Amino acid sequence: MSEMCRSLALFCGSSDGKDPKFCQLAEDFGRLCAQRGLTLYYGGAKLGLMRAAAEAALEEKGRVIGVMPEIFVDDVVVANNISQMIWVKSMSERKQTLERLADAFVALPGSFGTMDELFEILTDAQLGLHHKPVVILDAFGYYDPLLKQLEIFLNEGFLRPFHHGLLLVAASPEEVFEKLEKYVYPNDQEWLDKHTRSGKN
Secondary structure, three states: OOOOOOEEEEEOOOOOOOOHHHHHHHHHHHHHHHHOOOEEEEOOEOOHHHHHHHHHHHHOOOOEEEEEEOOOOHHHHEOOOOOEEEEEOOHHHHHHHHHHHOOOEEEOOOOHHHHHHHHHHHHHHHOOOOOOOEEEEOHHHOOHHHHHHHHHHHHOOOOOHHHHOOEEEEOOHHHHHHHHHOOOOOOOHHHHHHHOOHHHO
């Protein structure tokens, strides 16, 4: 793992899914994070794939930090066994905090919340607000339809090739880390300079 990547933020479901393979996937990923010495930032819940990844990392003596909006009920949602909990006012502040603190971002299976987090972090990468890697873990073909839709965006001219390249795709937890090690920010500096103030910083 690159010395520049010391932590990552995990986006994933607060449900287990119907098939136990999804929880196993999250556990494998959390375990690998800890074994590689990475701090794992996540949404702070004790539910679903979020719980599975966090507890697996903790079992390997990893550092796990949650970012939790105040809206949630402690005894139902909030993990009480992690290394640290950061409380924020809103879901939007949670995303901003994760973006600021983590060196990379990984999406496992999830639904609305996971997509919200993933596309906001990609949009900020597109605009040059960060240059950090974003990886989607497409195990079991879970995200195949989404990736197909991104190809449609690209082919129909609504997504530039250098922005399409901002999302890395891995088929296994191990491949996630391979992608992170080789990451080079693919955005086009000329496009950034022309369209955003961030390109001129």
